[in-house]
Amino acid sequence: xxxxxxxxRRPEDLVGVFEVEKWEPEETLAPDWNVAxxxxxxxxxxxxxxxxxxxxxxxxxxxxxWGLVPSWSKSxxxxxxxxxxxxxxxxxxxxxxxxxATRRCILPADGYYEWVTGxxxxxxxxxxxxxxxxxxxxxxxxxxxxxxxxxxxxxFWRDRTLPDDHPSAWWVTCSVIxxxxxxxxxxxxxxxxxxxxADIHPRMPLMLTPDRWDAWLDPHRTDLEELQxxxxxxxxxxxxxxxxxxxxxxxxxxxxxxxxxxxxxxxxTLF
Numbered sequence: 001x002x003x004x005x006x007x008x009r010r011p012e013d014l015v016g017v018f019e020v021e022k023w024e025p026e027e028t029l030a031p032d033w034n035v036a037x038x039x040x041x042x043x044x045x046x047x048x049x050x051x052x053x054x055x056x057x058x059x060x061x062x063x064x065x066w067g068l069v070p071s072w073s074k075s076x077x078x079x080x081x082x083x084x085x086x087x088x089x090x091x092x093x094x095x096x097x098x099x100x101a102t103r104r105c106i107l108p109a110d111g112y113y114e115w116v117t118g119x120x121x122x123x124x125x126x127x128x129x130x131x132x133x134x135x136x137x138x139x140x141x142x143x144x145x146x147x148x149x150x151x152x153x154x155x156f157w158r159d160r161t162l163p164d165d166h167p168s169a170w171w172v173t174c175s176v177i178x179x180x181x182x183x184x185x186x187x188x189x190x191x192x193x194x195x196x197x198a199d200i201h202p203r204m205p206l207m208l209t210p211d212r213w214d215a216w217l218d219p220h221r222t223d224l225e226e227l228q229x230x231x232x233x234x235x236x237x238x239x240x241x242x243x244x245x246x247x248x249x250x251x252x253x254x255x256x257x258x259x260x261x262x263x264x265x266x267x268x269t270l271f
Contacts, residue, residue, distance in 0.1 A: 002084055005112040007042060011027075011029075043174055066176075071156055086178055109150055115136065137246060139242060148205075179204060243266070245262065
């Protein structure tokens with residue numbers, strides 16, 4: 001799954017990397033090293049500009065709320081549970097099917113966090129001596145330092161309790177698509193610990209390599225069978241993973257120090 005990630009890149013840099021045509025500086029977000037569900041995040045998407053003379057889709061950098069609310073929802077209360085969409089079922093699930101067909105986006109990140117329970121902690125849990133074992137967080141990021149382009153979906157939801165001209169009348173929300181974690185070796189593995197992403201967690205965000213960006217963002221591509229091909233896993237060996245401080249486990253902690261690589265896990269022996 002993807003339940004937390006880091007996004008510290010400047011919007012000016014993202015505009016260049018993704019060849020964005022439209023971006024509103026007033027939508028600038030502060031760097032966030034501990035992005036949690038329901039937060040505002042950057043998304044790259046293509047759609048016609050409002051009130052434009054041309055219906056041509058324009059590539060935009062927008063701020064969306066992480067946690068998808070389907071257009072038909074009666075309320076946004078379930079948004080925090082809709083942060084991920086499984087690649088295997090995204091074309092079938094009512095909550096995601098329509099967005100998958102026409103409202104796909106890229107969610108730029110530095111990388112994502114995932115937690116591993118230490119072997120000693122697992123033993124204590126099995127013995128009933130600990131109900132909530134400590135977990136060691138790992139940061140997973142492209143080995144070459146490039147932007148981690150997560151495949152995403154976005155949706156519009158109208159709050160019918162508010163008048164049309166209210167600034168919060170429309171919600172624009174998003175979800176990260178996840179897939180099975182790679183079982184092959186990491187591009188850069190820690191000296192001790194996991195040798196593959198699957199050793200950390202069975203799921204991972206679907207990373208889109210640059211050769212898929214145009215097709216993924218094109219709203220004119222609506223054939224579900226064709227789109228399924230874009231959900232294929234990227235080539236192996238592109239990622240690295242390393243242990244970080246358990247401070248990231250508290251969503252109130254936020255700063256570049258959360259990405260500092262530790263020499264070894266804080267939480268005992270893991271593997």
